[in-house]
Amino acid sequence: NAGVMQNPRHLVRRRGQEARLRCSPMKGHSHVYWYRQLPEEGLKFMVYLQKENIIDESGMPKERFSAEFPKEGPSILRIQQVVRGDSAAYFCASSPSGQGDQPQHFGDGTRLSIL
Amino acid sequence: GENVEQHPSTLSVQEGDSAVIKCTYSDSASNYFPWYKQELGKRPQLIIDIRSNVGEKKDQRIAVTLNKTAKHFSLHITETQPEDSAVYFCADRNDYKLSFGAGTTVTVRA
Numbered sequence A: 001n002a003g004v005m006q007n008p009r010h011l012v013r014r015r016g017q018e019a020r021l022r023c024s025p026m027k028g029h030s031h032v033y034w035y036r037q038l039p040e041e042g043l044k045f046m047v048y049l050q051k052e053n054i055i056d057e058s059g060m061p062k063e064r065f066s067a068e069f070p071k072e073g074p075s076i077l078r079i080q081q082v083v084r085g086d087s088a089a090y091f092c093a094s095s096p097s098g099q100g101d102q103p104q105h106f107g108d109g110t111r112l113s114i115l
Numbered sequence B: 001g002e003n004v005e006q007h008p009s010t011l012s013v014q015e016g017d018s019a020v021i022k023c024t025y026s027d028s029a030s031n032y033f034p035w036y037k038q039e040l041g042k043r044p045q046l047i048i049d050i051r052s053n054v055g056e057k058k059d060q061r062i063a064v065t066l067n068k069t070a071k072h073f074s075l076h077i078t079e080t081q082p083e084d085s086a087v088y089f090c091a092d093r094n095d096y097k098l099s100f101g102a103g104t105t106v107t108v109r110a
Helices: none
Strands: A005-007 A010-013 A019-024 A031-037 A043-050 A053-056 A065-068 A075-079 A088-095 A110-114 B004-007 B010-014 B019-025 B032-038 B045-051 B056-059 B062-067 B072-077 B086-094 B097-100 B104-109
Touching: A010 A019, A019 A088, A019 A110, A031 A075, A031 B097, A043 A065, A043 A075, A043 B097, A075 A088, B004 B086, B010 B019, B019 B086, B019 B104, B032 B062, B045 B056, B045 B062, B072 B086
Parallel strands: A010 A110, B010 B104
Antiparallel strands: A005 A019, A019 A075, A031 A043, A031 A088, A043 A053, A065 A075, A088 A110, B004 B019, B019 B072, B032 B045, B032 B086, B056 B062, B062 B072, B086 B097, B086 B104
16 A cells, blocks of 8 residues: 655756656545645645646745646656755645545655755 | 644653643634654654544544644643654644644654
């Protein structure tokens, strides 16, 4: 019974490159959430997706960041033209529904480092 | 909700003693309050949660209390053990979005 799977675990990019982070939700879960965690801080909501739909992207920067959750395959968080400030741990969580009392289960995260 | 305050930021306890972490929230529509434990370099793990229609919940050495009137909720860990050392995050949830506190680093001294 696999949990939320994220890859890669670690990603190193140079400034100006693109970063693509992948997340496969738990089996049976169709709701995906992305959070960002800066060092020694709590997690900050970025975006909430269902299959083929972005429900809420209010926590995601308007420029350079995009997310998708296609009908087939994992959810992708894409960061274009990365800058040093993008260095962080990016966590994906999933839940079976979007109802407020459903637990969100997290993946192991992708630690993004920008050189 | 958007604003979740968590205290203290660090907590050191002797093994066997209790640890208490407190959080306050501002969004009266919040209806779900999870607690996560995160060890260094690992994922946040859900350890206990409480829904707004319940005042207290216990699971072995961990308990959570909720005071909706005062918008407070607390995590209590009894008989602490070295493996309880980690960063603990409270969160509230209105609809689907989790808003996290800044975290409490708990150190259990042997």
